[in-house]
Amino acid sequence: xxxxxxxxxxxxxxxxxxxxxxxxxxxxxxxxxxxxxxxxxxxxxxxxxxxxxxxxxxxxxxxxxxxxxxxxxxxxxxxxxxxxxxxxxxxxxxxxxxxxxxxxxxxxxxxxxxxxxxxxxxxxxxxxxxxxxxxxxxxxxxxxxxxxxxxxxxxxxxxxxxxxxxxxxxxxxxxxxxxxxxxxxxxxxxxxxxxxxxxxxxxxxxxxxxxxxxxxxxxxxxxxxxxxxxxxxxxxxxxxxxxxxxxxxxxxxxxxxx
Ligand code: DAK
Numbered sequence: 001x002x003x004x005x006x007x008x009x010x011x012x013x014x015x016x017x018x019x020x021x022x023x024x025x026x027x028x029x030x031x032x033x034x035x036x037x038x039x040x041x042x043x044x045x046x047x048x049x050x051x052x053x054x055x056x057x058x059x060x061x062x063x064x065x066x067x068x069x070x071x072x073x074x075x076x077x078x079x080x081x082x083x084x085x086x087x088x089x090x091x092x093x094x095x096x097x098x099x100x101x102x103x104x105x106x107x108x109x110x111x112x113x114x115x116x117x118x119x120x121x122x123x124x125x126x127x128x129x130x131x132x133x134x135x136x137x138x139x140x141x142x143x144x145x146x147x148x149x150x151x152x153x154x155x156x157x158x159x160x161x162x163x164x165x166x167x168x169x170x171x172x173x174x175x176x177x178x179x180x181x182x183x184x185x186x187x188x189x190x191x192x193x194x195x196x197x198x199x200x201x202x203x204x205x206x207x208x209x210x211x212x213x214x215x216x217x218x219x220x221x222x223x224x225x226x227x228x229x230x231x232x233x234x235x236x237x238x239x240x241x242x243x244x245x246x247x248x249x250x251x252x253x254x255x256x257x258x
Contacts, residue, residue, distance in 0.1 A: 004033040005054075006040070011047040011197035012190060018054040023061035026108045028082060030064075035086045043094055044257065047197035047204070050189045051090070051116055052100040053109075056182060059101040059125065060109030063140065076139075083108060083140040087115035092212065094205050096196055100189035101125045102182065106164065111138060114145035117208060119175065120189060121167050122182040127175060128164035148215070150175055200238035201257040206230075 007014040015037050017024045024030075041049065053059040063083065071079060090097050090112070099116035105127045113119050113127075129142045137143060138159060147155035150173045158165065167179045180188045196204060210229040214222035233239045237258040245252045 001033045001037065003030040004037045006037050008042075008046070009190065010194075011045070012193040013041050013046045013049040015049060015051045016054050017052070017060055020053075020055040020058070022064065023058035023104055024053040024055070024109070025061050025064045026083065026112070027064035027067045028079070031082050031086050035089060038086075038089055038093060047095055047201050047257075048193035049093070049095060049097045050100050050186075050193055051097055051112070052186065052189070053102055056102065056124075058104040058109070059099070059121075060106075060112055061104045062107030062109050062130070065134065068136075076136075080139040083111075087112055087140055091115040094208070095201070096193075096204065096208055098189050098193055100185050101127075101176065102185055106130055107138065107142070108140045111140040111142045111145065114149060114175075115141065118177055118192070120178045120180065120185065120192070121170065121176045122185045123167050123179055124182055125167040125170065125176070125179070126164050127158075127166075127170045128162065129159045130162045130164070132159065133162040146175075198255075200233075200236070200242055200252075200255045202236050202238055203233050206232055 003017065003019045005016045005018050015034070017030060017034065019025065019030055068076070068079065096118065097116040099113040099119045101113050101119060101121035103122065103124055103126070105113050105121070105125060107130055110127050110129055129138050129146065131138045131142070143159065146158065154173050167176070170176045171179050178188065206229040210226050214225045217225070238255045241252050241255065
């Protein structure tokens with residue numbers, strides 16, 4: 001891989017977008033490598049993933065403007081689909097993905113972070129959807145995910161004005177869960193991932209699926225989604241171990257993912 005690195009740290013996988021000369025902008029090759037990296041993650045050995053960008057300046061400064069500048073309508077649609085397929089893969093990835101946003105998260109960068117389950121950022125992070133200033137709409141889900149995360153009013157303001165916001169504002173509007181000094185960001189992401197990894201993996205996965213699927217349907221259907229997820233846990237060894245440990249006033253010494 002030229003533009004993406006992967007590191008396995010115990011149960012935690014760390015995916016780093018590594019094209020610092022272009023502030024980790026997403027061109028077709030980067031998108032393909034992100035997809036291939038997620039496809040190769042061993043889901044038996046991994047319980048949470050961290051997605052970050054190389055360097056101290058940028059998480060992802062957007063889709064590659066040079067590559068996009070000459071696209072035809074058909075090519076634009078095709079490029080949008082490549083990105084959307086990768087982002088949807090991350091969003092529906094069976095295990096949680098934490099975005100550790102270490103700088104600029106603009107356009108496609110903000111969008112890829114929003115396809116992750118949880119976003120935390122460094123204090124120098126900058127978020128925005130600058131697309132309308134370039135003559136395009138957000139194309140990797142920005143019009144959809146931003147409105148769902150921060151509400152339609154704030155999303156419309158950010159998208160129509162193409163104004164960037166800083167980390168503290170991103171925190172205030174609920175776009176990120178927490179802000180850390182840059183030097184502490186990866187440790188914080190690893191700590192959060194380790195907490196997730198300590199819990200029963202099948203229950204964590206079922207929770208992710210239930211939250212995602214439930215948000216797409218009305219509450220009557222959503223509650224059925226949860227019932228099914230909840231019921232499925234009672235076929236697992238980890239449920240028995242977890243409840244037995246509680247009743248015996250002990251703790252499970254490592255869930256088995258079974
Ligand atoms: N694409 C390509 N190269 C980029 C880039 C980008 N998005 N962002 C930065 N770079 C490159 C710069 O060109 C520069 O390269 P060299 O000149 O050194 O070769 C290098 O990274 C360093 O950037 P700067 O010199 O500009 O660094 P500064 O610190 O001065 O400024 C900046 C940092 C992040 C404020 C600035 O680089 C900037 O404004 N970058 C562009 C940010 C942006 O507008 N991002 C949104 C892109 S639009 C769609 C699919 C997807 C999308 C839309 C439609 N469909 C097909 C439906 C998504 C669109 C976007 O993401």
